[in-house]
Amino acid sequence: LARTMSRRSDNLMQLVYGLPSTKLGSVAEENDDSEANSSDDEFFRPKGQKQQAKNESPSFGDIDGEDCSKFFKAELKDWSNEDLIKSIRDRFVTGNWSK
Amino acid sequence: MGRDKSRRLYGSRHFRQRLVLATLTSTAVTIEDIRSGDASPGLRPYEVSLLRLLDKISDHHTIDLNETGTKLRYRPGVIIGGKGLEHDCGVHRGIGYFLEPLILLGLFSRAPISIRLKGITNDTKDPSVDTFRTTTLHMLKHFGVPLDGFDLNIDSRGSPPLGGGEVFLRVRNINSTLTAANWVDEGMVKRIRGVSFSTRVSPQLENRIIYAARGIFNRFIPDVHIHTDHRSGSAGGRSPGYGVSLVAETTTGCLLSVDVTVSYPSVDEINEESEKPELTSPEDLGVQAASMLLEEVAQGGVVDSTHQGLLFILCALCPPDVSKVRVGQLTPYGIETLRNIRDFLDVKFIIKPDPNSNTVTLKCVGAGVKNLARKIS
CATH class of the missing domain: 3.30.360.20 (RNA 3'-terminal phosphate cyclase, insert domain)
Structure with a gap:
């Protein structure tokens, strides 16, 4: 999530801290979103279930997000691939430093 | 109005960071709506356990929890630390969950903390005690904290779900402040x-x-x-x-x-x-x-993705001096940490992406948090 986001946005400051003026607005918008979602679906539904559905894609708007410092990558690359090996070869002391 | 000056927060996320930052800045916090929409509302057992741990190492503080556990009022006191403490971390989260806040609080306590923690030593959600011992403690070196007072012994291990592990942690308090770090060269x-x-x-x-x-x-x-x-x-x-x-x-x-x-x-x-x-x-x-x-x-970056949050907090706690660090892609947890730091410490990082190496350089002027709890003899 963060990877794609940071690539797209040229300004990381804005990504992290938000635009100064819309700081409060963005929080309000998120609340509106969640209300809209719940009214679209069935009328009676335990709130817990809605949470679970949301948990599939953990978002920044989820105020009860899991407190977990480990970052899980969705998929791992195959590091026996020759191209990948080359791409980080120079991050090791065994790399080719004569260039 | 003056009585209710505490900072209002919502939801259970970043529970640990909020408590730690609140304690270090002596800000009273009120956290509301803790999983109020959930099928099982309120604080989880591990969060209550964390509060108990906080209660053990500090003094002159108040922790109020309402009946359902959805609202917490916390007024921080002084972290006193001490020897021979013991805490059962339960089996809901690993010991790593408790170590992360403990190390920060321990730096700013009155006396060095030595504590025996029981629970799960290695699990999937939290950094394991091995990682903590080999990596996390060594991060402190870069902030001017000598490592001689730190120790983490793994007396027994415990895997989920039943745990049964036991570790012994010693954290030294610092004299007054950390020192700003210029830590951008990750090397090979x-x-x-x-x-x-x-x-x-x-x-x-x-x-x-x-x-x-x-x-x-x-x-x-x-x-x-x-x-x-x-x-x-x-x-x-x-x-x-x-x-x-x-x-x-x-x-x-x-x-x-x-x-x-x-x-x-x-x-x-x-x-x-x-x-x-x-x-x-x-x-x-x-x-x-x-x-x-x-x-x-x-x-790339000088720390791995797990330690970004701790790194940023350490930078922000430094004296008013420029700290510069380099990390890989920002993780969601890292970003949330930056936001929490802004809210509590009023420290804003200058974040610059480095297109050549695909890393991010962060600069900040520390908030100058001092160890006020320490006795001056």
Whole structure:
């Protein structure tokens, strides 16, 4: 999530801290979103279930997000691939430093 | 109005960081709507356990929790620390969950903390105690904290779901402030170290993990040593499990770590699934751990993705001096940490992406948090 986001946005400051003026607005918008979602679906539904559905894609708007410092990558690359090996070869002391 | 000056927060996320930052800045906080929309509302057992731990190491504080546990009022006091403390971390989260806040609070306590923590030493959600010992503690060196007063002994290990591990932690308090860090050179990886562990299973599994991991690393670097730490009997806790923690050491002394653990899920989770799930094989686990470590190396930065949050907090706590650090891609947790730091410490980082190496450089002027709890003799 963060990877794609940071690539797209040229300004990381804005990504992290938000635009100064819309700081409060963005929080309000998120609340509106969640209300809209719940009214679209069935009328009676335990709130817990809605949470679970949301948990599939953990978002920044989820105020009860899991407190977990480990970052899980969705998929791992195959590091026996020759191209990948080359791409980080120079991050090791065994790399080719004569260039 | 003056009575209710506490900062209002909502939801249970970043519970630990909020409590830690509130304590360090002496800000009273009121956290509302803690899982109020959830099927089981309120604080989770591990969060209550964290509050109890906080209660043990501090003084002159108040913690008010309403009946359902959805509203918490916390007024921080002084962290006193002390010797011979003991805390049962429960079996809902690993000990790593408690170590992260403890180390920060311990730095700013009146006396050094030495505490015995019981619970799960290695699990999937939290950094394992091995990672903590090999990597996290060493981060402090870069902020002017000598490591001689720090210690983490693993007396026994415990895997989820039943735990039974026990570690002994010593954290030294600092004299007044940290020192600002200029820590941008990540260097090259010069060696890879690690520990594989197994509790209540055959010690042969560890060798299988190591063999698989080494197979991946051999293409990159020959200097790979992964120790084994087999625990049986009472030192092996109450549940079977195995895993490995790997650390890549660079020429400039940066440490990048990953850890993985495999164990059976707890009993009620099995009932839901209605069959005993198959565990990842040691070979797959070794490959997974090695791939994760290479991923961290490829990311660049002076710390791995797990330690970004702690790194930013340490930077922000520095005296009013410029700290500069480099990390790989920002993680969601790191971003949230930056926001929390802005809210509590009023420190804003200057974040610059570095397109050449695909890393991010962060600069900040520290808030100058002092250890006011320490007795001045």
